[in-house]
Amino acid sequence: MNVNGIGSDRIEAMMAQLKAAAARPAGGVGPAVKVTPEPAVAKVDFADALKNSIAQVSEAQLKAGEQGKAFTMGDDKVSLSDVMVSMQKASIGFQATVQVRNKLVSAYQEIMNMQV
Known part of the structure; x- marks a missing residue:
């Protein structure tokens, strides 16, 4: 699927980056959260x-x-x-x-x- 020149692979890459950023604790404060690594996705x-x-x-x-x-x-x-x-x-x-x-x-x- 291609939305105005942005392919679905690019959208999925952005979603993976957002999920990784949301799972990271803010400033290292709080309990450590174990995050399972996402599959390698091309950087956008x-x-x-x-x-x-x-x-x-x-x-x-x-x-x-x-x-x-x-x-x-x-x-x-x-x-x-x-x-x-x-x-x-x-x-x-x-x-x-x-x-x-x-x-x-x-x-x-x-x-x-x-x-x-």
């Missing part, structure tokens, strides 16, 4: 995943623009339905990217407002 670099997702959205927008231009110029190889579908895919991808950006900014602001 958030910056690379974000960059790849943005590149895919940009590519979809360029493709939709090119198809729209070709249809407007009268190219018989491009149908109106193909143009509309590619434009909607590009629009949905862009909207999802904006929502992710908004969540990241919100999380950053929340972290910056935390008292240490």
